[in-house]
Amino acid sequence: MKVRLSDDAVALACGADAVAAAFIAAGCEVERVSSWGMHWLEPLVEIDGRGYGPVAVEDVARVMAAGAVASPPSPDEAGDRLWGTPIADHPFIARQQRLTFARAGRTRPLSLEDYRTTGGWQGLAKARALGPEATVEAVIASGLRGRGGAGFPAGVKWRTVAQASGARKYIVCNADEGDSGTFADRMAMEGDPFQLIEGMAIAGLAVGADKGYVYVRSEYPHAIAKMRAAIRLSADLVAPFVIELRVGAGAYVCGEETSLLNSIEGKRGEVRAKPPLPALKGLFGCPTVVNNVLTLAAVPWIMAQGPDAYAAYGMGRSRGTMPIQLAGNIRHGGLFETAFGISLGELVNDIGGGTASGRPVRAVQVGGPLGAYHPVGQFDLPFDYEAFAAADGLIGHGGLVVFDDRVDMARQARFAMQFCAAESCGKCTPCRIGSTRGAEVLDQLIAGVDVDANLALIHDLCDVMKSTSLCALGGFTPYPVMSAITHFPEDFVVREPS
């Protein structure tokens, strides 16, 4: 009996290796594939297209018995378990529009054969046939915007680098995915590493760069291992383009592009003042494309299927799809790739099934630790760069962290300041000192000392940090803080002694 089971870090964290060993001991052939992204079902076992999960070691005999018969029983328990129904038909999968994650769950991550037979390398072949200029134009026409958070049009950045002059040019893939509530970069690297490599090779061809760096955070050892192996296996296919992997060293701020460049150069991960833009003076002073994993991973599909096909998805100026990450206290968490425009409420309630704890949803933080906390009253917000910006929030890297009614928003605001203080690179004063001061002021406020005066102080401090910080760390920390105060004012008053 052939059994398929993911070796993604989420599956491993839920015990997939022990389950795989038990299947092998029972005489099964086990094939390790990427994760479907239904994290509440991991370890998810697939036999002949039908899924069983979450599976523990003691369930193995039962799964084998069920997998051996063609007519499966399916006591689905409202989607909290899967027992013998086809995985691809699961509503969580069937409702998605998977372009970047089309292979998720379906292929072996390091199999060049699986990659090729599912359309791999077609985008690179197309780019080679079209040439650099037409490749840049295609990416511009697709409307692809940077998926790291800033949302800058990727093709425009590529054109700037293509037109810049320099002794060398570089493609840098930002895989320093440090936002809590995000894991799409990790899944893309662990599950479909060749797609990212193909995207980087296309970028290199488009702008005239023959060297690329992938900068992966050290907290992702499994992604590092998969990327290293995939770079080695595909070296001949992307030549003369060469990719080198670099490992971060536990600094959140290195996800900021200029600090990432300093880190690759072997310096402190301090932010650089802009201008000059990295596109003109980036790595080692040369013109450099810095793109997020998801941006580069979207490119092979765009090249293979055409920019119009990609731009047909989405709304307004947010074209294409976004791999949204449903995280935190959510019943059905995981990776949900869909066209821009879906509402926050649909994501949390219809797809995510509300909270995992079964209690009412109180707040959803969108866009990582620098993103705003949204109340249920904002659940009609469409997932779109501009719509979230207009609501004093951001979609960032597409992570949603759900909190139930037990959350204390004053403490979350304080955590935002504490996190900023811990991770500040120290180069600019508003971030370095403002964050520490912010945590102190919120401590006083929580203790009930001069609540009104301290609230006014926090307002002022956030204004200064937002408008005068060098980068998004200090500049966006006011989003979680101010959104907590604005939408949950009842948590920022003098408290009854408990």
Add this chain to the structure above:
Amino acid sequence: MGISIDSFYSQPMKTIDDIIKSHLGSDGPLLPILHEVQAVFGCVDEETVRQIAHGLNLSRAEVHGVVSFYHDFKATRDPRPVVKLCRAEACQSRGQAALESVAEAASGVKVETVYCLGLCAVGPAAMLGEEVHGRLTPARFAELLEAAR
């Protein structure tokens, strides 16, 4: 699996100079050197900083500045195994606070804070070496700490 402590210890011990030399061919070699030194020796101490500065023609201040900037590099060796416990928002929302009393009571194991392991829908999460653990309850976290010792 990249820089694995086990694989280094199973080979003849490298010297700091071996490590520096093996990276001299690449551009911006300081972080890869520091990672390897940290993995082999468990820290990057003052004497090592001096050797690396000499080998790369940098000032000691420059190397020290880099070592002290990044959380992954330690100035002194701590023989205890390290369990990295995620304390970021997604794990907070899934009841990570309940693990704190277990973390405080840990002995023979160092519990370090990490902000996000990318396991945000199956938290609370922690990592021992390169081994990841999700859906931690206080009891399962206590077992993990016990097994790590």
